[in-house]
Amino acid sequence: MSDYTQKIRETAKKLLSEGKVDAVIGYREGTLPLMAEPCLVKDPEKVDQLVFNSFCGVNLANYLPKRKDRVAVVAKGCDSRNIALHIVENQVDRERLFVIGAPCTRMVDRRKVAAAVGGREISGVSEQDGKLTVSGPGYEQTVDKKDVLQDNCSICIHRNPVLADEMLGEKLPEQEADRYADVREVEAMSPEERFAHFKDLFSECIRCYACRNACPLCYCPTCFVDESKPQWVGKSIDPTDTMTFHFLRAFHCAGRCTDCGACERACPVGIKVRQLTRKLEKDCLGLFDWEAGMNPDVRPPLDTWRPEDPEEFIK
Template sequence: MRELTKAIQETAQKLLQDKEVELVVGFAKGSLPLRNTPCFIRQPEEAQKLVWGYGCENNLATYLRQRPEKLAVVAKGCDSRSIIELIKENQINREKLVIIGIPCQGMIDRKKVTRLLAGRELLKAEVKDGQVVLMGKGFSETVPCEQLLHDTCLTCQHPNPVLFDIMLGEPVPVKEADSFADLANFEAKAPAEKRAYLIQELSRCIRCYACRQACPMCFCEECFADCSMPQWLSKSSLNVQDNVFFQAVRVLHLAGRCVDCGACDRACPMGIDLRTLTHKMVRDVQELFGYTAGVSLEERAPLAAPVSSSTLNHF
């Protein structure tokens, strides 16, 4: 990770010095262990702030839409896939973007760390040789890194950037595991059980819209949830039926566009299982249309193309 951090710093510094870009979007060290934060660098001497590690979980494609200046971005696999879809939707000007590709080993889920520590405060953490050492007042605990990765990282089939201008680091081997194995329990439920599960989960929703704001593919100037004419959702009270409706429409709007980066799931302050909805939608799009979002600049998204009679026969 130190080598990658140094390479990112040197690359960003050179791009800014040579005036190839006006802005570099990457990560800086966060205020908490295992947590890094999006960082925006405009001066060559500021490039030393940039870091890379297991806490670079944010999808930086969120910050690239409709930018007027020429910029560079540090992009892992899921970031690059979102960038591809945003280019196809005319939200990013490819000619004004330099993509610094970084192979991704996976990102550590702080929620899993919190559950593991069971109330103990994490003061320091180190990652070495596939092990995470968690340290605090009066304790030190070593855990295999694989146990703490985000669920999206455990099933990721595109850990390496799909699109890049500059590639740093060696490619990461692609996992051979079934990328949809986590859906088995949900799919085994009867329709009534599925609905009951979703109602149970979404009854905790406070409609803060953090999931929408974190998603790089949610960029409508006015979301249907904010409309007043017509008014799709109640604005004066919360109820579970409106919550289900909001999430159902949000997920359908992402059909053929979602790259399963997990940004919505991570952003939820209530810990709602949003990924089951999005991941099932990703699988359904693959099965119905043979399309995987964010792997090709040339291939049209299925819902942006004319529907064939053979596809209609699936419904």
């Protein structure tokens, strides 16, 4: 059992039995190897289902808006940045929220693990010292965790929570990373090439909206694709409609996306949807020196105006 698991249970038990919160939002052991399921615990006697491991990739900030009760939530670095954004955007009340901060040990991409063991059936997995021991019918294989991280985790530069009422451990060292190598490749394309690239990227989309629904930013009461009076975008898998959904969704996340990777992690057909959001992240960094969710007291650049905002694009 990881140290975090033990501490989360202790904290949850204390908060619930002292009546400081009505519920704790955390993760419980998945029914599948390499998975953990978000769960809500209200009973202090049931905190032992809570766990923390390398498979807690779901962003729990997604479960906070519209809650009326007092909750505690387990938050990795990215989750905490989304909580900060929720606070700025008036989606959660800081006073009613208890943040259990988890300096993040980086999350594993289960598809990469599956590929690393050659697509063989995985019936069990254990982790120790940066290694995953994966077992299945007739085999056991050890893989380096760093080789099977979620793409966003491998380039993450903010693994430590930006806000917390209690921390599960000491802050962990941050890394330096080139976050935009693939974005630069797309930027270097001609408009025609770029359009073809995106058309191909989204060609397998089945419009299930897992990317949107896994995203803590997507809390609109009615998403533009679900509007029917007027209907802005068609609902079929027509390529134009599908791309319109993805482009507009990404633009709606501009200056707000924390690159938590929830969208890509959720996609059942493996579309690299972060290519769009990271281009916007790169632009916001370059144009406004802005990283989303680092401070719950500062409004994001796209809903503020400053005299020094760049305006070279305006003729």
